[in-house]
Amino acid sequence: MGLQPLEFSDCYLDSPWFRERIRAHEAELERTNKFIKELIKDGKNLIAATKTLSAAQRKFAHSLRDFKFEFIGDAETDDERCIDASLREFSNFLKNLEEQREIMALSVTETLIKPLEKFRKEQLGAVKEEKKKFDKETERNYSLIDKHLNLSAKKKDSHLQEADIQVEQNRQHFYELSLEYVCKLQEIQERKKFEFVEPMLSFFQGMFTFYHQGHELAKDFNHYKMELQINIQNTRNRFEGTRSEVEELMNKIRQNPKDHKRASQFTAEGYLYVQEKRPPPFGSSWVKHYCMYRKAAKKFTMIPFEHRSGGKLGDGEVFFLKECIRRHTDSIDRRFCFDVEAADRPGISLTMQAFSEEERKQWLEVLGGKEALFPSFNRAIIPRPEGSAQLDKMGFTILRKCIRAVETRGINDQGLYRVVGVSSKVQRLLSMLMDVKTCNEVDLENSVDWEVKTITSALKQYLRSLPEPLMTYELHGDFIVPAKSGSPESRVNAIHFLVHKLPEKNKEMLDILVKHLTNVSNHSKQNLMTVANLGVVFGPTLMRPQEETVAAIMDLKFQNIVVEILIENHEKVTVPVFLRRTPLPAAWTRFPLRLPRLPLPLGTLDQTGTTCLQTGAASGTGHPLPQVRPDHPQSSGLTLNLQPHRAAAQLLHLLHPNCHLSPSLFLPL
Template structure:
């Protein structure tokens, strides 16, 4: 069974899909670790229990028979097929050797036990230490990020800048820990192909040589042994060349993580916080968002840390995006969007100012409209247009809105209200807007009138 590949570029995003793929590798590592322990235990039993030699060989044979190598990718090379099938071949050989009831060689422990113990302690043990550091740095970063995003924008600029620097520092530390962990877990995944098989192969060769095997059995084993050794050497050579490429890619990823976007990926993706209204008040909910510019499709996946919580991904079609004015909300890095699937405005919070610019650029976001000072003459003209606007709003309500449920309570979209006011008070053609048109619903009209009179 093949696992999906881990990319260094995924370390920067730290998406839920990346965590799921990483978990597959961790489970495989645990399975390999358990398998090595079983092989060591059974090998020692085989060496020390001469009287129960027959039983020990059968148990060891069953352990080898039950293990299956997992490789990255959909297809296997000839060498990988040979390695994947090697334990089954070994198991069959052990069963045939059992008929001869041969003796265990004295140096079997040096050939089999010690290399596997060294691999488990040095390679797998080191990988687990990397995992601990990765989890510790991740917990520290996200904890600091949550506190950072709750900082009020009204704090002193020096305090905000210092907080930004601290978050960036922890983000960098977590990113490096993630890269090192992904690099190490893939190194173990590749190196186990020969680091596990070679000791077993050496042990079997010694076993067959020193246990009075028949010439026929030895001759039958030699061609397979040579073929497997060639496959192992090819795999080792491939590992050495791939390791250099991984080190170079890791180095380039450290220098410019955002430039390593893979084909087929969304235009932009990452974590955003969404302002949502609950029975007890307003809450900010964390989502992992993916946006495709061509289709204007925004996918929002809730990130829920509580076990057993129901999660549902929403696919939304973007209509409009505008930066949130700084003085309109007590949060930093915010912007508003409208979608076809949800009524009203959705307020989103990015992770930083630079992150907000990236999201707005991808979504073709607009800047909020600021009204410049006007002259007395322009003010008089606007007042006339304003009277006309009030009359038109009243006529629209009396004509098509008087029977609408909640006509004065249902709130219109802020973006639609702003669009109506901008269109009506356009200096080029003031008042040239037909409120009876179906483009303007009654809640937009009433909300616009309230906003103007206020």
């Protein structure tokens, strides 16, 4: 498991776990910074001391071999894994060079040292400065809140209102800074891979020109170098797409933070100050707690947490709520207070203080107090507004008209589908295409009024405007799973199976589109739109999560991979799902069956992906035949659970002499 994503919505809660995740990201960047610093030092040793070149190479190789990039989320793409493995490949290459005893003159200042120093100074250094500001603003914000909450409620209203405004402005500034810092942290985690590996690649390229046998070594390394360059470019392209999505989500949350609160197991959660009474003459103290409440069970949990103590969690306290009562200002010298009484602690009540009047009202509403004026903390996820585009006959007409025009006029245009059209013209064209009265009048193949980039943008806009993505919300997670792991063959089999679970209209439109994209990729030498580039463009278009979060955006690269698989394996994926012969398990050698090569006469697919063969009315037996289910993830075979002898006899009797079972029907477990 890599680093956990930092959700922008968590900036507003600023929970202890959010702080722990931030510290994990900071620790990883510090580790990277120290490693790059050491690597720069090693590189300078290579330049300054040719007599100790062999020792410096061994140290350099050792550093590369032991370092491993951390990643955000729960999986890496194949390109990222190749980039990670590239450091070990570079290490092995250096070990081979060490056998060469010839004196070599290395000039690595321009190719390695300066780019790393620039990355460390401009990128990692910028994050350090952001961390200082973030820590300083954290201290200032909570110190100001502490001071504000200690204001006596007996002060003049004008004075209190002015103080409220000042605190709110400061809190808003803190939230803004927190959002920027979280965005910067995640951006540098994603950027560091290609920003670091690219100078390394240049460094190795430079070495070839100085070694006596550099030409031969370069020939041996050339194939891997080209693959790595593709990996880096793919990762960079995906990073650019991810970064724009992250920034868009950050801006949405900045404008309406309450509308983007994440679903939580708790009805309400947040910081409250809890009064801790002490024996005379010590009075009482107010301790900040992170509080969580589950309304269904009336379970209240509070954990002491103080940022100034190093962010360490204290021992939690749990009780069951009996009632909640609002405290009047004249009964206590603090604002925003309310009392809660525990059902399992008779006669004992706790006084709590919220950060503001609005938050107090929200807590009162959730806890069943008297002022139930505001909606609960956990708002329902606001669904995306339904567009006017529909998956109907008109939609298929739009798709086919646009595809014919593109393939007729612009199949060789550079940057096809990547270059966007003018927004107003795209919207006007799409409106005309979606209007029954004007659709047939629009001639995209011959008219010069509509540029190819306008047509491609209109096509993408139509697909994005569908009420549900073409590959559906329901199957979104299922499509992502095989893109994260497994062999290339198992990925294709899994995607094959899932495509045939799509509704018929979705599957039909996807088939038309992917066939077209395959044609586009076949002209990549002219239009420069490789399969990877098309994946970057159409990944977010054909697949999108139902809830917008940073974690979902981090899966954007796997959406791209799914689209790449569809394009590269279009002919395989569009073939209907059949069954293919496979050997029986050893346990059933007493009942040997040969399953030859034609479709099964009868078969059903249940919701779990299990194929059940059943006897038909013609057999007259009414007994179910054995189930066929997926075997071990590494096996493409099937397991036939032959139970009684009768079932085996029925199976042998029913199967056509030439029937055939295909593993493409099944998902890996």
